[in-house]
Amino acid sequence: MNYGKRKASKKQKRITSKKNMHKKKLGVRLFKGFLLCIFVCCILAAIGGGFIIRHVIDNAPEITADSIKPQGYTSTALADDGTTTIAEFTGAGANRVYKTIDQIPEDLQHAFVAIEDSRFYKHNGVDIQGIIRAFVVGITHGGNFSEGASTITQQLIKNNVFPDFVNESTFEEKLERKIQEQYLAIQVEKQLDKDSILESYLNTINLGQDCLGVQSAAQRYFNKDVNELNLSESATIAAITQNPGRYNPITNPEDNATRRKKVLDNMLDQGWIDQAAHDEALADDVYSRIQNVNTRIEETNTVNSYFVDALSEQLIEDLTSEDGLGYSQTQAENALYSGGLTIYSTQNLTMQNICDEELNDDNNYPANIDWGVDYALTVYHTDGSVDNYSAGHLKQFGADQYGDDEGLLFGSQEAAQERIDAFRNSLLQDGETYDEYVNLSPQPQTSLTIIDQKTGQIKALVGGRGQKTTNRGLNRAYKGSTRNAGSTFKILAVYAPALDSADLTLATTEVDEEYYYQHDLEHHQVHNWWGDYYKGTVTYRQAIEQSMNIIAVKTLNKIGINLGFEYCEKFGLSTLTEDDAVESLALGGISHGVYNYELTAAYASIANGGVYNKPSLYTKVLDHDGNVLIDNSNPESHTVIKDTTAALLTNAMQDVVTKGTATDAQLNNMPASGKSGTTSDNRDFWFEGFTPYYTCGIWMGYDGNQEMSEGSWNYHFKIWAKIMNRIDEALGLTYKDFEMPGSLVQKSVCTISGKLAGSGCPSQTEWFDPDTVPTETCSGHASKSTTTNSTKNSNDKSDSNSTTGGNSSGNSTGTNGDTTGGTGGDSGNTGGTDSGNNSGNSGNTGGDSGNTGGGTDSGNTGGGTDSGNTGGSDSGNGQ
Numbered sequence: 001m002n003y004g005k006r007k008a009s010k011k012q013k014r015i016t017s018k019k020n021m022h023k024k025k026l027g028v029r030l031f032k033g034f035l036l037c038i039f040v041c042c043i044l045a046a047i048g049g050g051f052i053i054r055h056v057i058d059n060a061p062e063i064t065a066d067s068i069k070p071q072g073y074t075s076t077a078l079a080d081d082g083t084t085t086i087a088e089f090t091g092a093g094a095n096r097v098y099k100t101i102d103q104i105p106e107d108l109q110h111a112f113v114a115i116e117d118s119r120f121y122k123h124n125g126v127d128i129q130g131i132i133r134a135f136v137v138g139i140t141h142g143g144n145f146s147e148g149a150s151t152i153t154q155q156l157i158k159n160n161v162f163p164d165f166v167n168e169s170t171f172e173e174k175l176e177r178k179i180q181e182q183y184l185a186i187q188v189e190k191q192l193d194k195d196s197i198l199e200s201y202l203n204t205i206n207l208g209q210d211c212l213g214v215q216s217a218a219q220r221y222f223n224k225d226v227n228e229l230n231l232s233e234s235a236t237i238a239a240i241t242q243n244p245g246r247y248n249p250i251t252n253p254e255d256n257a258t259r260r261k262k263v264l265d266n267m268l269d270q271g272w273i274d275q276a277a278h279d280e281a282l283a284d285d286v287y288s289r290i291q292n293v294n295t296r297i298e299e300t301n302t303v304n305s306y307f308v309d310a311l312s313e314q315l316i317e318d319l320t321s322e323d324g325l326g327y328s329q330t331q332a333e334n335a336l337y338s339g340g341l342t343i344y345s346t347q348n349l350t351m352q353n354i355c356d357e358e359l360n361d362d363n364n365y366p367a368n369i370d371w372g373v374d375y376a377l378t379v380y381h382t383d384g385s386v387d388n389y390s391a392g393h394l395k396q397f398g399a400d401q402y403g404d405d406e407g408l409l410f411g412s413q414e415a416a417q418e419r420i421d422a423f424r425n426s427l428l429q430d431g432e433t434y435d436e437y438v439n440l441s442p443q444p445q446t447s448l449t450i451i452d453q454k455t456g457q458i459k460a461l462v463g464g465r466g467q468k469t470t471n472r473g474l475n476r477a478y479k480g481s482t483r484n485a486g487s488t489f490k491i492l493a494v495y496a497p498a499l500d501s502a503d504l505t506l507a508t509t510e511v512d513e514e515y516y517y518q519h520d521l522e523h524h525q526v527h528n529w530w531g532d533y534y535k536g537t538v539t540y541r542q543a544i545e546q547s548m549n550i551i552a553v554k555t556l557n558k559i560g561i562n563l564g565f566e567y568c569e570k571f572g573l574s575t576l577t578e579d580d581a582v583e584s585l586a587l588g589g590i591s592h593g594v595y596n597y598e599l600t601a602a603y604a605s606i607a608n609g610g611v612y613n614k615p616s617l618y619t620k621v622l623d624h625d626g627n628v629l630i631d632n633s634n635p636e637s638h639t640v641i642k643d644t645t646a647a648l649l650t651n652a653m654q655d656v657v658t659k660g661t662a663t664d665a666q667l668n669n670m671p672a673s674g675k676s677g678t679t680s681d682n683r684d685f686w687f688e689g690f691t692p693y694y695t696c697g698i699w700m701g702y703d704g705n706q707e708m709s710e711g712s713w714n715y716h717f718k719i720w721a722k723i724m725n726r727i728d729e730a731l732g733l734t735y736k737d738f739e740m741p742g743s744l745v746q747k748s749v750c751t752i753s754g755k756l757a758g759s760g761c762p763s764q765t766e767w768f769d770p771d772t773v774p775t776e777t778c779s780g781h782a783s784k785s786t787t788t789n790s791t792k793n794s795n796d797k798s799d800s801n802s803t804t805g806g807n808s809s810g811n812s813t814g815t816n817g818d819t820t821g822g823t824g825g826d827s828g829n830t831g832g833t834d835s836g837n838n839s840g841n842s843g844n845t846g847g848d849s850g851n852t853g854g855g856t857d858s859g860n861t862g863g864g865t866d867s868g869n870t871g872g873s874d875s876g877n878g879q
Contacts (some may be wrong), residue, residue, distance in 0.1 A: 001465055013829030061182055062538050068160050070204040070213065073340025073624055077311060079349045080459070080619075086347055087308040091337030096212040097219075099226055103200040104214060105377045107231045107273075109198060111238035115259075117152040121194055125153045132759030153185040156201045156213045161521055192405070210242035221249060223293045230785065231277055232284035235263040250294050253287040260286075304471050305356075305627035307347050310478035310597075311617040312336060315343065318630060325630070346457035346617055351450055354726045355460045357837060359446050361498070364719050365465075366712045369806075370443040372703045373418050374474070375407040378435045379427055383441035389427070397423045407704050413440050435665065439473075442466045443702050446716070448723070449597040450696045452603035456613025456635055456872075458597065459694065482575055482593030483699055484683050486677030489588035491649060492571050492602055493564035495544060499769070500567075500645040502559040506541040506652055507747075507766040507774065509754040515550045517583050518557055526553050528841030529678075537752050541766065545660035549587055549677065558584040570640045571602035588677060599688060600697030603674070607690035610646035613637045644769040647740050651767055654738070664717035665689055668725050669735050676717070682708040685716045689724075689826055692736040696724060750778040 024062050041101070050585040072094035072764040094238050101109070114121045118126050143308065150158070160183055178536070179626035188197065206218035227712040229237070239259035240247045247255040261282060268278045304312075317323045327335065335341060358364060377389040392409055398404035398419060420438060428434065442465055450460040463475035474480040498504040512535040516523040528549045543551035556564050563580040573594055580590040597615050606613035614636040621630040641649075642816025653673040662676045665687055682699040700716040701708065727733070744767050750761035755778040757763035768774070 020216060026672040030038070036792070063157075063161060063187060065196070066719035068156055068192075068197075070096060070098070070160055071201050072096060072338040074216070075336055075339055075341035075343065077308060077343040077345050077618075079345060079347050079455075082344060084349060086345060086349070087304050087311075089337045089341075091334070093212070094218050095210050096203060096340075098203050098686065099215045101195045101202075103227050104199070104202055105227055105229055105234060108214060108226070109202070109238065110236035110267055110270075110272040111231075111234045111263050111607060112196075112202065112241065113152070114270050114272055115238050116155070116241060118266065120152050123151060125187075126182045126188035127151050127789075130867075133318075150181075151185060153188055153197055153199050154181050156197060156204060157181050157184050157206050160200070174680050176792055179876070193668075200650055204672055205241055206244050207240045208248040220297070220300045221293060222632060223296070230281075231264075231273065232260075232281040235260045235267070235281060236286050236290075238263050245631070249287060249290050257287065258783045264613065266615060269827070303468050305352075306468065306475050306477060307345075307352060307458075307461045307477050307617070309463070311343070311345055311347075312472065313479065314617045315621065315630075318632070319673050321327045334853070337830055342622040342626075343725070344619045344621070345450075346455075346459060346619060347461075348459040350730050351727050352460040354730060355450065355462050355723055356720055358723050358726070359448060359462045359465050362442075364722070365442075365715060366709050368709065370412075370702070371410045371413050372443045373410070373416050373420070373440045374437075374439040374441065375408075375420065376437040377424060380433045380435075382429070382431045387427075394420065394423050397426070403714065407700065408708065409443060409704055409706060415442060416440055417427065424801050440715050441609075441703065443704075443706075444696065444700055444708060444712070446700045446702055446719070447596045448696065448698045449477050449592075449600040449692055450723075450727075451597075451604040451615055452602055452606040452612075452693075453604075453690060453695045456601065456604065456615050456637070457619070458617050461597065461617075477596040478699070479595055479598045481703075482595055483686075483701060484587045484588050484590065484679045485686055486684060487547045487549075487552075488599060488675050488677035489568070489590075489687050489709070490544070490547065490586060490639045491587045491606070491653070491675050493568050494552045494556050494559070495540060495652075496571075496606070496641050496645060496649060497563050497567040498540070498559050499557055499648055499772075500641040501563060503772050504540065504555070504559070505750040505754070505766070505774075506539060506544075506648055507676050507751075507754045507764075507767055508540050509537050509545065509752060509770070510540070510551045510554055511537050514552050515554060517553070519561075520581055522539055532563075538765075539751055539754065541652050541655065544649075544675075544815065545655040547656075547661050550588040553583055556583060556792055561585065570612070570638070571605060572600060572614065573598055596697055596699055598694055602688060603688040603697065604695035605640050606646045607673075607692075607695050608646070608651050609643040610641040611637060612640045618650055633689070636728075638697050642736070642769070643741050644744055644819075646765055648746060648769065662687055662689070662696050662717055665721050667691070667721055667728070670724070670728050671736075671738055672724070673738065678713070679742055684715065685713065687716055687720050691724060691728075691733075692738055694724070694727065694731055696720060740767070744768065745773055747773060749774060752781060753778045 071090070073096045074094060075089040076085055076097070077089070078084060081084050117127070119129065123129075144251040161181075163185065168679055169192050180188040193600065197631075203213040203215075204214060205214075207214070209217075209220050211217040211220050214237060215226045217240070218224050218229055218233075221237065222229065236249055236256060239256050239262075240249065242259070246252060246257050249257045264278050264281055265275070267273045268275065275282075289438075294303055296454055300580050314330045316329070316336060319327040319335060335645070362369065373391060375389075375394050377393075379387045383386070390528075395407045400405065400420075401422070410419065417440075424434065424436065446465050448460070448462045449458060451458055460717070461477050463477040463480060478524070482782070496543050498508075512528070512533065514532075515526045517526060526549055529547065534550070535542075535546075538546075538548065540551070542548075543555075561581050561583060564585055565576070568576055568580075568585070574600075575590070575592045575594055576590075577591050582589075584590075599610070601615040604615075616632055616635045618630075619633045620628060621632070623629045648658060650673045653675055654671060656675055657665050657672045662674060665674065665676075667712065670691045670693075674687055677686035677688070678684065684699065686697070686699050688695070688697045690696065698716050698720050700712075700719075745766050746761045747768055748757045749755065749766050750757045751764055752762060752776065755776045756774050758780050760780050
C-alpha cells in the first residue's frame with residue numbers, strides 16, 4: 001500500500017481546508033497588528049521623547065564664551081616693586097589663579113586630554129564612540145558602568161553652567177541635566193576653538209587641597225608656577241581629576257601614583273610622549289618633593305600681616321564709598337575675595353622686614369615682659385541653651401575672686417592660662433561643651449607707621465608686637481585702637497597755626513609762669529611736666545624744644561581754640577569731635593585719641609612742605625581682565641600750612657632731636673626732626689619724626705592703659721632710631737639736609753622781647769617768614785632777665801602734659817596729694833593721677849605728681865622722655 005501518498009494527501013487537505021486557512025490568516029493579521037502596534041508605540045515614543053527632549057533643550061540656559069569660563073578667582077596684592085606677592089585673598093570656591101593656554105605647558109594639556117578625553121581634538125563636543133565604548137565596558141563588566149563618557153567640553157559645562165549637579169537626587173534631574181549638557185557642548189564647540197575650551201577647563205577643575213585650576217595646584221603641590229611643571233609633575237596633577245580625595249598626592253600618594261602611571265601610559269599610547277620620556281617621568285620621585293613642599297606650607301604662618309589687614313580694610317572702604325564705586329559691603333567683600341583683583345600696594349618689603357624685626361625683638365623692650373589677654377568663651381549647655389563670655393567677664397572674675405586690680409595683665413603666660421582655666425571651670429557643668437578663643441600678647445605693645453611724605457604712601461606698618469594669630473583683628477597702627485597723643489599735638493594744634501596764620505614766629509616770646517585754664521569753670525592750673533616751677537621768658541623755639549605745657553596752652557588761647565581745632569582737622573585727624581575744641585587740645589587732651597597712621601600722616605605733611613597727602617596703602621587695582629578698577633596713584637591732597645611754616649617747624653623740631661626731649665632718636669648719618677609725646681602717668685609714649693626721605697610714627701604702651709615701668713621712657717626713641725638707621729643703610733639713602741625755602745630770612749633777635757636784637761640784648765639768630773620778620777628793634781634791658789628754676793637740657797626727660805580744664809562742659813577733678821587730677825575728652829572721669837585714663841580713650845589728666853627721687857632740674861629717676869616723672873604727670877598727654 002502506498003501510505004506515503006495517502007498521508008501526503010491528508011496533509012494537503014488539512015492545509016487547504018477553509019478552517020485552517022482562516023486560522024492562518026488570523027495569526028498573520030494578529031502578528032502584523034502586533035508589529036504595527038510596536039511600530040506605532042515606537043513612533044509615539046519617539047515623538048513624545050522628541051517633544052520632551054525639545055522641551056528640555058528649550059529650557060537649557062543660554063551660554064556664551066564668557067558664561068562657560070570659571071567664576072571666582074584669588075585676588076593678589078603685590079609689593080611696591082609690582083611683582084612680589086605679599087598676600088592672596090581667597091574666598092570659598094575662589095582659590096583660582098587664571099592662566100591662559102599659552103602659559104600652560106603642553107605636557108600638562110596632553111596629560112589631561114590623555115586621561116579624560118582622548119578624542120578631544122576629534123569630536124564635536126559629544127563623543128559617540130566614547131559613549132559606545134563606555135556602554136560595552138559596562139556590559140562586559142557585569143553592569144558596572146564606571147567608565148565615564150563625558151568629554152572635556154561636557155565636564156566644563158557641568159562645572160560652570162550646572163554647578164549644582166552635586167545636589168541632584170533623582171534620575172529625572174540627572175537625565176535632564178545630561179541632555180542639556182550634551183546639547184550645550186555641541187553649541188560651545190560651534191562658538192569656541194579647542195584651545196579656548198581646554199583653557200577654561202584647566203582653570204576650572206577641582207584638584208584637591210581647595211585648589212581650583214592648574215595654577216593653584218602647581219603652587220600648592222610643587223611651589224611652582226604652572227609653566228615650570230615637568231612631565232612627571234603634570235601627570236601627577238592630571239591624575240587627581242577623577243577623584244580629588246582619593247587621588248590627593250599628599251594624603252594618598254600610592255593611589256595617585258597608580259593613576260599617574262595610567263596617565264603616562266595613555267600619553268604614550270596616544271603618541272603625546274615617547275618611551276624614554278615615559279620611563280623618565282615614571283622614575284621621578286615626585287612625591288618626596290610634594291611632602292617637602294607641604295611641610296613648609298603647613299609650617300608657614302598663613303595669617304596676613306598688619307599691613308595686609310589695613311590694605312584690605314582700606315580697599316573695601318574705597319569700593320563702598322559714594323565717591324568710589326558705590327559697592328555694597330557684600331559686593332566689595334566678593335570683589336576682594338573672589339574677584340581676581342590685582343592690587344598694587346605701597347608696601348616696601350625691605351622697610352617692612354626691618355620694622356617687623358625690630359618691633360618683635362624683645363631686646364628692644366623692658367626686660368620684664370607682661371602678658372595681656374584677649375578672650376572669648378561660648379558654653380553649650382545640656383538643655384540646648386548657649387552663653388557667651390568675653391574678656392570683660394574674665395576681668396571681673398579676677399577682680400571678684402582674686403582682688404586683681406591689674407585686670408587682664410599677667411606676669412607670665414602660665415599665670416594667664418591658670419586664670420583662664422579657673423574662669424572656664426567655674427562656669428562649666430557636667431556634660432557641657434565649649435568653644436574658646438585665647439590670644440596672649442606681650443606687653444608693653446607697640447605700633448608703627450612709615451610714610452613716604454612726598455606721596456602719602458604707607459611703606460611699612462606694624463600693628464603690634466608678638467605673633468599675629470588672626471586676620472583683620474586688633475591693628476594698633478591702623479584703625480584698631482586710638483591712643484591719646486600727648487605733646488605731639490602742640491605742633492599741630494598750636495605752633496603750626498600760630499606760625500601759619502597768627503603772625504607769630506619762632507622768636508616770639510612768652511612767659512612760663514603760674515597759669516590757669518581760662519575757659520575751665522574751676523580754673524584748674526596748668527602744670528609743666530617738670531613740676532611747679534617756671535622758666536620765665538622763653539621763645540617759641542625753646543618751648544617746642546623743651547615741650548613746655550604752659551606756653552602751649554597760653555599760645556592756643558592767644559591764637560584762638562577754634563583755629564587750633566581747624567588746623568588739626570586739616571592735618572587729617574578724623575577722630576576729633578566738637579567737644580575737643582577746648583584748651584586741653586594744646587596738650588593732646590581729646591576725647592577719643594588718634595590713630596597712629598593718621599598722626600604720622602599729619603607729621604608727613606609738615607615734612608612735605610605743608611602739603612597733606614591722604615595716607616594710602618595701594619596705588620591701583622586691576623580687575624580680573626586687567627582693566628583699571630581704581631586708580632589711587634594720586635590720592636586726596638591739600639595744603640595745610642605754607643611751605644615756609646613747614647620749614648620753620650621742621651627746623652625747630654630738629655632741636656627736639658639734637659638737644660631737647662628726643663635726643664635718643666638721633667640718627668647716624670641723617671638729620672631728623674620730630675616731636676615726642678607722653679601721656680599721664682607714662683601710659684603712652686610717642687615719637688613722630690621724619691628725615692628728608694620718610695616719616696615714621698611710633699607708639700608704645702599697654703593695651704590695658706597701665707602705667708609704663710620706671711626707666712622705660714626712651715625705648716621707643718631707640719627703636720625709632722634703629723629702624724631709620726637700618727632703612728637708610730638698606731636703601732642706600734645718602735645724607736641730605738632739610739631744604740629751607742629761599743624766601744626765608746635770618747635775623748638776630750632778642751630772646752627776651754622777640755624783637756630785633758639791640759645793643760646788650762641776649763640774642764640768637766632765627767629764621768623768619770618774610771611776612772613776619774620783626775621790624776622793631778629792642779630798646780634794651782635794665783638788667784638781664786633770668787629764668788626761675790630753669791632746667792638743663794637733658795636726655796632723660798618725659799613731658800606728660802596737663803589737660804586739666806579739659807572740656808568746657810565742666811568735668812570735675814579731684815586731688816591726690818599734690819597732684820591735680822584733670823579732665824579731658826568726653827570721659828568725665830575725676831580723680832588724681834589715674835583719673836581720666838580710660839583704656840586709651842582718656843584725653844584726661846592724671847596728675848602732676850612729684851618726682852620720685854627728686855632731681856634738681858628734671859626730677860628724673862633714671863630718666864624719662866621729657867620729665868622722668870615716674871609718679872605720673874599732669875595729663876593724659878604726651879610731649
